[in-house]
Amino acid sequence: MKILIVDDFSTMRRIIKNLLRDLGFTNTVEADDGTTALPILQAGTVDFLVTDWNMPGMTGIELLRAVRADEKLKSIPVLMVTAEAKRDQIIAAAQAGVNGYVVKPFTAVALKEKIEKIFERIDAAK
Amino acid sequence: MSKQSGSELGDFENLVRDGAVDLLNHLETGDFSGAIKIIQELSDARHSSFYKEVGTLTRSLHDAIRDFQIDSMDLVVGDKASDSGTKITDASDRLNYVIELTSSAANKTMDMVDSSMPVASELQAQAKELRKDWGRLIQRDLTPQEFRELYKRIDVFLQYADNSATALHSNLNTILLEQGYQDLTGQVIARVNDLIRDVEERLVHLVAVAGRVDSISGIQYEEKEAEHDDTRGHGPAINKQNNPEVLNSQDEVDDLLSSLGF
Numbered sequence: 001m002k003i004l005i006v007d008d009f010s011t012m013r014r015i016i017k018n019l020l021r022d023l024g025f026t027n028t029v030e031a032d033d034g035t036t037a038l039p040i041l042q043a044g045t046v047d048f049l050v051t052d053w054n055m056p057g058m059t060g061i062e063l064l065r066a067v068r069a070d071e072k073l074k075s076i077p078v079l080m081v082t083a084e085a086k087r088d089q090i091i092a093a094a095q096a097g098v099n100g101y102v103v104k105p106f107t108a109v110a111l112k113e114k115i116e117k118i119f120e121r122i123d124a125a126k
Numbered sequence: 127m128s129k130q131s132g133s134e135l136g137d138f139e140n141l142v143r144d145g146a147v148d149l150l151n152h153l154e155t156g157d158f159s160g161a162i163k164i165i166q167e168l169s170d171a172r173h174s175s176f177y178k179e180v181g182t183l184t185r186s187l188h189d190a191i192r193d194f195q196i197d198s199m200d201l202v203v204g205d206k207a208s209d210s211g212t213k214i215t216d217a218s219d220r221l222n223y224v225i226e227l228t229s230s231a232a233n234k235t236m237d238m239v240d241s242s243m244p245v246a247s248e249l250q251a252q253a254k255e256l257r258k259d260w261g262r263l264i265q266r267d268l269t270p271q272e273f274r275e276l277y278k279r280i281d282v283f284l285q286y287a288d289n290s291a292t293a294l295h296s297n298l299n300t301i302l303l304e305q306g307y308q309d310l311t312g313q314v315i316a317r318v319n320d321l322i323r324d325v326e327e328r329l330v331h332l333v334a335v336a337g338r339v340d341s342i343s344g345i346q347y348e349e350k351e352a353e354h355d356d357t358r359g360h361g362p363a364i365n366k367q368n369n370p371e372v373l374n375s376q377d378e379v380d381d382l383l384s385s386l387g388f
Contacts, residue, residue, distance in 0.1 A: 011232040018236070054359030061357055083362035085373045087382065092356060094386045103379050104362070110376050 002027045006037045006051040006063065007081075012104075016050060016081065019108050023115065034058025038066060041073050048118075053082035053089070061093060068097045077118050081106065135338050138175040142168060172342060179339040186335050217318045224311045231307035238297040238304075245290050252283055 003025050007013045013030045020028055029046070031037035033055040040046060049067065053060040060080060067073045079100040080093055090101055099121070100114035145168045152161040259276050262268050268276065340346070354360065363372040373379050 009229075011229055011236070014233070014236055018240070054361055059357060059359055082359075084359050085363050085366070085379065086356065086360065086371050087373060088371070089356050089359075090373065090379055090382055091386065094383060094388060101379055101383060103373070103376055106376065 001025055001047050002029065002045055003048045003050060004029050004031060004037060004040055004046045006031045006033065006049070006055070006060065008032050008052065008055040012052065016111070019111050020050075022108065023112055034060065034063030034066065037063055041067065041076070042070075044072065046076065049076050049078045050081055051078065053080060053084040053093075061089075061096060064093065064096045064098055077122060079114055079118060081111070135175065135179070135341070138171060138342065141171050145171075176339065176342045179335065179342060183332070183335045183339055186332055217321055220314045220318050224314055227307045227311050231304045234304050235301050238301050242294055242297045245293055249287060249290050252286065256280065256283055 003020060005013050005016050005020075005028055007016070007030075010032075013032075017028050017030070020026075025048075029040060031040055034051075035057040037049075037051070038058070041049070049063075051060040051063055058066075060082060064078050064080070067076055067078060074097075077099040078097070079102065080098050081102045081104065083104040085103045093101055099118045102110055102114050145164050149161050149164045152158070152164065256276075256279060259268070259272070259279075263273065263276060363369065366372045366374050373382060
């Protein structure tokens with residue numbers, strides 16, 4: 001299980017990376033916005049995407065839409081971890097096909113819960 | 127200065143009002159050349175008021191820029207690592223300093239956490255292992271050979287616990303000291319805040335002066351409501367409680383998503 005963490009702040013990437021490691025996910029890669037994330041995704045080895053919303057260049061919601069529009073990438077689960085908490089934005093993310101939405105500041109428990117829920121759904125759909 | 131300009135503008139308005147009455151009187155009595163003369167006088171007065179207001183606006187703008195430069199020169203932030211006493215001369219540099227400091231504090235804190243976690247895990251693992259054999263000792267279930275080994279292992283463990291506690295203590299102290307960034311960044315942000323308030327005050331003054339120019343010249347502007355695109359993001363919400371459009375917690379986000387069928 002290889003997870004791509006996309007956030008423009010290296011400290012936030014590190015926090016998420018450490019929390020994922022605690023949950024047993026040690027294979028992670030990082031990108032600092034959607035523009036740098038897409039080529040990594042297109043390389044085809046990423047199984048799970050964790051992305052921020054507000055980033056320079058390509059934002060998280062644009063990345064999500066690009067992933068869902070790409071025939072090869074569209075089934076990758078996407079978890080949004082962001083400070084964006086407007087009702088319309090969450091609805092937009094849901095419509096774009098997000099699998100989970102965690103608002104910052106978040107807890108380790110919240111992150112764990114959302115990731116587990118995403119995997120449960122994927123397993124149930126199989 | 128602004129009061130004086132205000133009264134000049136008032137004079138101009140009185141002049142227009144009086145001129146209009148005179149103009150009507152002249153027209154009613156059929157004195158067209160007198161009427162034209164008054165129109166000419168009003169036009170001249172408008173021109174001179176206009177130039178006076180533009181002059182005031184220019185001076186105010188000049189003063190605002192000069193004051194802004196003076197105000198932004200007076201903060202000295204010591205950079206402990208490199209050149210001490212660097213003058214941070216504008217708000218953007220100050221805010222960059224905040225980003226650097228918070229980032230460095232966060233990273234150093236995480237370094238300490240990274241180096242503490244394995245120590246705590248190892249301590250826990252060794253203690254668990256020892257407790258198992260200690261339990262057997264209480265049950266009088268140990269061979270003399272095993273007892274001699276436990277005896278030695280306890281000594282090694284106590285030494286390790288001592289060293290680990292010292293290391294954890296030192297890491298926790300480093301984390302504590304790193305929180306000093308809050309004080310430093312707080313001070314810088316407070317200064318930038320003052321600066322913004324100051325600039326805003328001056329801008330409001332400039333807008334007032336410019337408004338007088340507009341009222342004489344008859345220029346009107348369309349008010350446009352700035353619309354913010356959700357796609358670009360808004361950053362963390364401040365004053366969430368007062369904004370019904372912003373959700374306050376993960377629970378509210380979860381509720382919204384489940385209402386959408388998630």
